[in-house]
Amino acid sequence: MQLTRSVKHDPKQRLDEIIVKLRELNFRITPQRVAILRIFLNSQDHPSVEQVYAQVKADFPSTSLATVYKTVNLLKEVGEILEISFAGGGNRYDGIKPYPHPHLICTTCNKIMDSEIGLVDQIANELEQTSGYRIVSHQIEFFGTCPACQKK
Amino acid sequence: MQLTRSVKHDPKQRLDEIIVKLRELNFRITPQRVAILRIFLNSQDHPSVEQVYAQVKADFPSTSLATVYKTVNLLKEVGEILEISFAGGGNRYDGIKPYPHPHLICTTCNKIMDSEIGLVDQIANELEQTSGYRIVSHQIEFFGTCPACQKK
DNA sequence: TCTTTATAGATAATAATTGTCAACAATCGA
DNA sequence: TCGATTGTTGACAATTATTATCTATAAAGA
Ligand SMILES: [Mn+2]
Ligand SMILES: [Mn+2]
Ligand SMILES: [Zn+2]
Ligand SMILES: [Zn+2]
Numbered sequence: 001m002q003l004t005r006s007v008k009h010d011p012k013q014r015l016d017e018i019i020v021k022l023r024e025l026n027f028r029i030t031p032q033r034v035a036i037l038r039i040f041l042n043s044q045d046h047p048s049v050e051q052v053y054a055q056v057k058a059d060f061p062s063t064s065l066a067t068v069y070k071t072v073n074l075l076k077e078v079g080e081i082l083e084i085s086f087a088g089g090g091n092r093y094d095g096i097k098p099y100p101h102p103h104l105i106c107t108t109c110n111k112i113m114d115s116e117i118g119l120v121d122q123i124a125n126e127l128e129q130t131s132g133y134r135i136v137s138h139q140i141e142f143f144g145t146c147p148a149c150q151k152k
Numbered sequence: 153m154q155l156t157r158s159v160k161h162d163p164k165q166r167l168d169e170i171i172v173k174l175r176e177l178n179f180r181i182t183p184q185r186v187a188i189l190r191i192f193l194n195s196q197d198h199p200s201v202e203q204v205y206a207q208v209k210a211d212f213p214s215t216s217l218a219t220v221y222k223t224v225n226l227l228k229e230v231g232e233i234l235e236i237s238f239a240g241g242g243n244r245y246d247g248i249k250p251y252p253h254p255h256l257i258c259t260t261c262n263k264i265m266d267s268e269i270g271l272v273d274q275i276a277n278e279l280e281q282t283s284g285y286r287i288v289s290h291q292i293e294f295f296g297t298c299p300a301c302q303k304k
Numbered sequence: 305t306c307t308t309t310a311t312a313g314a315t316a317a318t319a320a321t322t323g324t325c326a327a328c329a330a331t332c333g334a
Numbered sequence: 335t336c337g338a339t340t341g342t343t344g345a346c347a348a349t350t351a352t353t354a355t356c357t358a359t360a361a362a363g364a
Contacts, residue, residue: 028310028361049351064313069352085239086291090351096159104285119271125296127267132299133256139238139293142276147284180341201320216344221321242320242329 009096011041018080027074035060036071040081040095046103046112048090084112086141098136106146115142156302163193171231179226187212188223192233192247198255198264200242236264238293252290258298267294 006088018037019029027033039047039055047055053068063117072093075081082094084103092112104113117140124135170189171181173283179185187208191199205220224245228235236255241273244264246253254272258267269292276287 004303011295023362026310030361033311051196054304062313064315066314066353067312070311073353079230083239086235087235087243091239104279104287106285107204107288113283113285117275117279119233123269123271127256127294128296130322131256131265131267132302133258133265133294133296134302135256135296136259137295139291139295141291142279142285142287143289143291144280144287150284150286175331178341182330182342184343214344216346218322218345219343222342226324 011038014041018078019073021078021080021141024079028054032056032063032067033071035063037075037080037095040056040075040093043095046084046094048092050090051128052093084139084141090126100140102140102142104146105141105143106144106149107143108149111146113146160167160280163190170227170230173230173232175224177230178265184212184215184219184225185226187215188220189247190228192227192245195247198236198244198246200244201234202242204245236291236293252292254292254294256298257296258301259295260297260301263298263300265298 004129015034015037021027022033035056036052039052042050049065049068049072052072053065053090056063056068056084073079075095076083080095082098082100083091084094085091086105088112089110094114097114098100102115102117105111106113120138120140124138127133155165163188167186167189168259171186174185175181190203190209191204196203199218201217201224204224205215205217208220208255222297224233227247232250235243236246237243241262246266249266254267254269256267257263258265270298272290272292276290279285280287
């Protein structure tokens with residue numbers, strides 16, 4: 001069960017690839033979709049829908065929040081962004097590493113960091129053996145205080 | 153960073169202990185609270201607020217949903233139930249093991265199983281070293297199909 | 305360019321949860 | 335045990351995040 005895969009992140013190349021993919025799936029390439037996709041591909045900080053909405057409106061003032069939600073769902077369904085959901089506030093998204101991976105979340109400033117843990121696939125394998133579940137995904141989050149917030 | 157602790161689960165004893173604790177914190181011991189607490193202490197299946205509501209109404213028909221939510225929040229705050237939240241539907245709760253621990257979630261029947269992974273504390277320690285975060289909690293969920301649902 | 309039809313934007317609807325407040329009842333002290 | 339105090343309940347309004355609906359529009363292919 002290989003849940004993760006390594007992807008060298010090149011926003012421009014991925015934008016092109018995803019556009020081709022969407023076209024193949026008979027989705028239309030609208031300026032709104034491209035703008036939202038660009039924002040995801042260039043955000044290191046796991047933005048929320050509201051944050052994407054604010055950004056896209058800067059370039060494209062007529063965009064509606066519903067369109068952002070619809071595009072987010074579309075990109076989720078085609079596997080090009082990862083949804084991170086947890087208690088307290090809305091979901092966050094990762095457009096750079098769209099496959100399941102662990103996160104470190106600062107409960108003070110809400111910053112979300114990627115964290116590499118090599119053991120995840122082994123753990124998933126073990127769990128499959130011992131539990132009989134067929135594991136297809138995971139969500140692993142560690143909560144705490146980031147270095148910056150500790151200095152206060 | 154010892155996030156987990158082992159607790160031998162004895163519903164009756166824990167009920168008494170929690171009641172003493174709540175009284176010490178100047179919370180009143182109402183029949184509704186005791187009823188809700190009993191349900192949590194005797195549920196192996198990580199019930200939702202709605203499920204607890206349905207159960208408590210069987211014995212106590214006048215109970216309101218708001219009271220269930222308030223009691224859930226109270227028990228969360230005093231650390232006697234664990235909240236499990238993920239995309240798709242409401243939160244689920246564990247009143248038997250109220251400390252962070254990994255779960256296996258069936259995306260077909262929504263069953264949630266506890267899963268023991270010894271490595272969690274080591275991973276948390278490693279992450280603290282490499283990231284500088286001070287980790288205080290975690291949420292680890294594996295999604296897949298349970299054995300029963302695979303047979304269909 | 306023309307036609308088809310998926311999509312955008314406006315807005316209503318929904319789901320989950322939280323806030324408000326008056327009547328009530330758990331607790332404690334006399 | 336009684337009575338005063340004040341935290342809690344239950345009804346319901348409000349909020350937050352998200353999804354559904356619908357019509358004008360515009361992307362894509364002929
Ligand atoms: Mn990430
Ligand atoms: Mn559990
Ligand atoms: Zn922080
Ligand atoms: Zn199942």
